[in-house]
Amino acid sequence: MTEPLLIRPDDARYWGLISGSNTRWVGSPDYIRLVWSTEQVVAALQQAVDDDLRVVVRSGGHCDEDFTANGKVRAVIDVSGMDTVHYDSVMGAFAVAPGATLGRVYSTLYKGWGVTLPGGTCPTVGAGGHVAGGGYGALSRLHGLIVDHLYAVEVVVVDADGRARAVVATREPDDPHRDLWWAHTGAGGGNFGIVTRYWFRSPEAVGDDPARLLPTPPAELIVSDISWSWDELDEAGFTRLVTNFGEWHERHAGPDADHLSLYSQLKIQHRSAGSFRMSTQIDAAEPDAEHTLDAFLAAVGAGTGATYTVNDRSRVPWFYAVREWFGFVEAAVARWKVKSAYMRRALPAPQLDALYRQLTREDYPHPYAMVALVSYGGRINAVATDATAAAQRDSILKLMYVTLWTDPAEDERHDRWIRECFDAVYATTGGVPVPGEATDGCFINYADADLADPAHNSSGIPWHRLYFKDNYPALQAAKAKWDPREVFSHNLSIRPA
Ligand SMILES: Cc1cc2nc3c(=O)[nH]c(=O)nc-3n(C[C@H](O)[C@H](O)[C@H](O)COP(=O)(O)OP(=O)(O)OC[C@H]3O[C@@H](n4cnc5c(N)ncnc54)[C@H](O)[C@@H]3O)c2cc1C
Secondary structure, eight states, X not given: OOOOEEEOTTSGGGGGSSOOXXXXXXXXXXXXXXXXXXXXXXXXXXXXXXXXXXXXXXXXXXXSSSTTXXXXXXEEEEOTTOOOEEEETTTTEEEEOTTOBHHHHHHHHHHHHSOOOOOOSOTTSBHHHHHHTTOOOTTHHHHOOGGGGEEEEEEEEEOTTSOEEEEXXXXXXXXXXXXXXXXXXXXXXXXXXXXXXEEEOOTTOXXXXXXXXXXXXXXXXXXXXXXXXXXXXXXXXXXXHHHHHHHHHHHTOSTTOSOTTOEEEEEEEOGGGSEEEEEEEEETTSTTHHHHHHHHHHHHHTTSSOOEEEEEEEEEEHHHHHHOOOOXXXXXXXXXXXXXXXXXXXXXXXXXXXXXXXXXXXXXXXXXXXXXXXXXOGGGGGSOTTTSSOOOOSOSEEEEEEEEEOOGGGHHHHHHHHHHHHHHHTGGGTTSOOSSSSBOOOOTTSOOGGGGOTTTOOSSOOHHHXXXXXXXXXXXXXXXXXXXXOOSOOTTOOOOO
């Protein structure tokens, strides 16, 4: 077994390990400890607790906020080297270590057994944070969230007496630790302890043939990438287009709706980009797949007065599409800020009106500012709201607001735009998408610390209700039980009951 490594500031590697992907967050810990096994995590966590150091864990490093890289953090436990994916015949489930990237997870499951998990689209995201946050992706309309297939979790927790130990918790109804499993189905990372292993097996799976325990991905996809020129869209055309996209999803939202394999991202970049794209995929084996895709494209474009340009239309192996992820926009991605919203129906008129104004602002001509509308619903909506910590189970779309840049001197300018944009779109509900008729709160994997700041959330609805709705009290109880000393905390961490 590889020995743990202790990296301090006098080690050149320190400077490469004090931030994650979002380089606007840079920590100044006393050390980073690289570990390769559960035993090493127990020892590393014990040391940090004994030394009374604020400790965090990092897996894939894709956190949007500063949770693992801020001035208060004194010790970082980096589990990115724990990245194995294998079939565990004792558990009867696939074991995924937290440092495994989604690309590695998909590749190993596909090559070994022809199965997959309905997780995120970015292959460099780490399982560690992604799964705990209730990750979703291109197969989620067909197969639900990644946590809907989570069978068990191994977590290194710290007891009330300060002792670190590993606990395995499963979804079995008679498991006395079931609450710890449940707490890892959508509360977000950095809350209860350090996950050292996830195990996956679909709830409806029977038998012990690994090739039948998780979803089978499509063999081939038909993929489409089209773009609209802003020059061809006036406000009425824009409004029609976004409404059409929402209404198609309203018609195809339920667990038994048609065309659950159709997944689309409408990525509306700021007008200064000149155009914006919509990327769509559908299972090529779906009856009439070509026609369904054409009908979808026609439905979204209907009545807009604009014609779209076809950038790509091809039939590709699913495994090709899952590997070759081109990102949301073609930009250098060094610094960013995100926000999110769940939609229960197509965007209401006041939200559309504000969105149009914000994306066409002349005082912020930034091509890499974007609001993406992403397909949701389907089998995600087959699961009860309290069955997992991921509470939003009747939405049709997920919205991601994002702005990307590289120059640190521009942080304030970009933060200002995204805040003003969000504030304007949700002006009638205190500047946030409160659970209600049209919206249903926010997604913890797109972490946004502004929600906990009254300057940016005047709704009277606390941040935890936006993320977890009625599941928050049970998460608080799990926090009190499993992290009684609040060893793990960040701006959006669960507070004990
Ligand atoms: C480019 C990009 C694309 C994305 N695409 C998607 C997508 O398609 N779908 C989706 O659902 N999300 C997506 N996300 C969001 C992503 O799922 C979250 O940011 C996730 O938390 C990242 O996990 P990580 O391990 O890579 O990050 P990290 O920065 O390592 O961790 C994130 C948080 O989880 C905690 N954590 C990490 N490891 C552990 C562990 N082992 N045990 C306990 N807590 C842990 C950290 O302390 C931190 O609080 C995307 C993010 C980016 C940047």
